[in-house]
Amino acid sequence: MTTDTDLQRAGEILAPFAKGTNNPETNRLDVQIAASDLPNAVSALTDASWGFLSAITGMDLGAEANELEALYHFCEGAAVTTLRVHLPRVDCPEIPSISDKIPVASFFERELGEMLGVKVVGTPDPSRLFLPDDWPAGVYPLRQDFKLEQAASVEPEKTPEPGKVGNKFIIPIGPQHPALKEPGHFEFAVDGEIITGARMRLGYVHRGIEKATEERNWIQNLYLLERICGICSHTHTSAYSQGVEQLAQVEVPQRALAIRELVAGLERIHSHLLWLGISAHEAGFDTLFMYSWRDRETVMNLLEEITGNRVNYSICLLGGVKQDINAEHSASIHKALDYLEERIRYYLHIVTSDTSFLQRTRGIGTMSLEEAKRFGALGPTARASGLKRDVRLDAPYGAYKRYPVSIITDERGDLEARFAVRMKELLVTCFTIRTIVDNMPAGEIATRFPRKIPAGETVSRVEAPRGEVFYYIKSGGGESPVRLKIRTPSLCNWTSVLNKAVGHQLADVPMLIAGMDPCFSCNDRMVTVRRKNDSHTMTWSELREYGIKKYGQGR
Amino acid sequence: MTTFTALLSLMFFPAGITLILSGMLYEWADRKLVARFQNRVGPRWFQPLADTIKLLTKEEIKPQGLNSLLFYGLPVVALTGALTAALYAPILGLAPVYSFPGDLIVTLYLLSLLTMCTGLAGWNGSSRFSLIGATRSLTQLFAYEAPFLLALLGPAMAANSWVIKDVSAYAESHWMVFTQPVGFVIALIGLMGKLELPPFDAPEAETEIVAGALTEYSGRGLALFHIGKSVELVVAVSLVTAFYLGGIGNPLLFLVKTLMIVFLMAMLQAMLTRLRIDQTVGMWWRFGALLALLQILVLVLLKGWLA
């Protein structure tokens, strides 16, 4: 199925609902839909198994147009179909929810609600996702008329009690990063030891970046977006550069694209090794944490040699890259990869054969292929369940057409599979990096780039170590974007974790969350155990220790 | 013993100050070894001393709503238990300071006193979850305690005595690590389980061992628990060495033997991923205790057959 046939098929499926269609780019189809038709249109797409919901963008079209717009982006291979719904620009225009068919949409709908002031009717959890508790009601940051003064702190509303009866509630402090303490935003309802329900609330790392991009020019945004996440910073800059280059219709030199892919590969290695160490620490194996991070230093050295910094490499420019790879770099890369490949094989051996480690990972958190599809899982979490979803395969971008990567999947879908998939991916990555280094195309590393980007919209998708990163960029012809929408993969993967957690024991929760390698606002959360009469809080480390003690492991 | 010599041995040597200092030495040895196994440099030799002094000089915050008596009293009781247990154990390769029939049992009870104090401290905590944390640690205490006791019982049976002094004397001529290897392994692993229980500090990244039991403590209380833990380490390791590795004998040799045990423990701590240790508390109770019981059965039969 090529992109064209995919788009054609989508057009046919949506024909009964379409008020208007448009092909803004060769791989995109925009379909105007009325708000009332939205659930049916979405059903039509899901029934025909056309793609998956990648993101929902909310936009304020401005005082002149006097409308809001909600865009629902569906991706199938390289084709992107966007359902566009226009809404009146009043305080709370209504739009029906689609989260009964697509569970992951509930997060997007929450975001739509709090950022733009859209009332999504029928969404299961309308509470705030990102904005703080003391944010004044009725103030929507993504509206054009939003002023900073409006955001003055107010008395936080009483958070509604989740309506469960008789069970204990546990709100664990979230993922990674040991010894971080912040109070509660996951809620797991527990019956004895078994989890019966899960909810989530984020917001501790919410910095208002999407809004901030509207106030910075195209070049400044490059440096802002890099710092969305210190672990996958290159992914964000590549996605952004790629999108803006598409808008400006500038062709980037092949050599630059190759270097981007090379650095992306190195980032993947550093990210997976980092994750391996943190997961090992969560399971109680600090020795593995120390070893893997020691080996990770090899990659950090390499990145520093090539780009000048260990973290936030900032190698992407609009129109190319900043640094070139010379013979010296090539030699270092090969040498480092020799060492790393050996170590990665060793770690692969450990995660698949170490008995005590397997006890924490084998058969736990098993997600079937069907569930992975339904929950909208992305990245290695999805691939470990056999779902062949990878932007590098589905919609090869940059130099991936020239240096393709093979996709690693695993049938088992449990935590062990996720570990194995990531380690094997690293071996593939090492091979790809070597290929690029040995076959670097000659040429420039950057090309001229205009300061003002012509008006238009574009979609840019890139495969981060954690899954697909989705960028929607709209330019008005000026020096700043009109709207920049970023959807990071971890937000989608939470749905799968929250759903899979049900039925598992509390002691498995740290490993379950670690297993999806969360990156987005990775902050520690508190666990609140609420009995009928009182509630008490558990910190992440306590929860982690709970898990370790349950399984009787020490160090 | 005159009162003067008694006080001297209680406060300075071999119990008291010397004991606390040797506790710090053992703690350092353990942390340093684990660090080396993890490919790191590890702490400096005076680190445990600095830690303890610093804790003693920190402000002590008593959270609201806790029972004052328990809050201030438990660390003292815990440390007292550990220090008292040392009086009957052959620490530093010297004969126990005091000795009476049945002191083996008393010593073992005194050793568990520390963990029970930790459990009570958790129960006293302001967050109900420290109760859960305390319960869990006490459960684990029972899991490791039984096999450990049985493992120490083996040599006692072989020596026909409940007095630590006599068992050590007997062990001098009989290296029971060879005649009761199963017992030795159980003792070693039980020892690790016992000492690794909260709040035995680990050297690297935040390891909050006790899910809540000692979280409320700061300053002096924490320092006393900390010292108590290292003293417990000395006492327990000395007991195992004396029983299995050839009694007391030469103090220097004894020190080397105890450090060997510490080395083994550090190695197991770092290598835990590779060792086939039973994972759940229930399994350890059945597996470990069963084996130790088996060992004792064999002993009883052997004695009956030999007699």
Next chain:
Amino acid sequence: MNIQQNYINQLMEKITTWARVNSPWAIHFNSGSCNGCDIEILATLTPRYDVERFGIKLRGSPRHADVLICTGPVTRQARERLLRTYEQMPEPKFVVAVGSCGISGGVFQGCYNIVGHIDEVLPVDAFIPGCPPRPEAIIDGIVKLLVHIQSGTRPAVTIKPGVQETA
């Protein structure tokens, strides 16, 4: 008598300061950072940098810690928690702000959800600039703080790693 008492007091002071400088237990708090600084802080525990050599242990409970290592521009949601963590720490305590975000808000200046400087929320003793600062810079900054504590003063100026101090 007075001289002897003085001497003993001084000796106790010396011992206490020595102990505090050689055993600074740290607690790490992320108040909205992109994780770049946090990763570099964690990296200091790993074999290549190994801060345990300095006696630094990363603790989980604020009640056990002496130094609060804080990263990130303080988001509004995190502000309360940060304050509460600081209040739970027993005296004497020190605060280290790691990374440009904690010093000035970094690239996130002007964003609607952040407070910006950590020292608007807490009294900071040492700032370690960088985006993110290398693990060596972090260690250098903390060691410089320890040197100041040793000499009995709280640092009055920003400590910049790698720069020779005049005071």
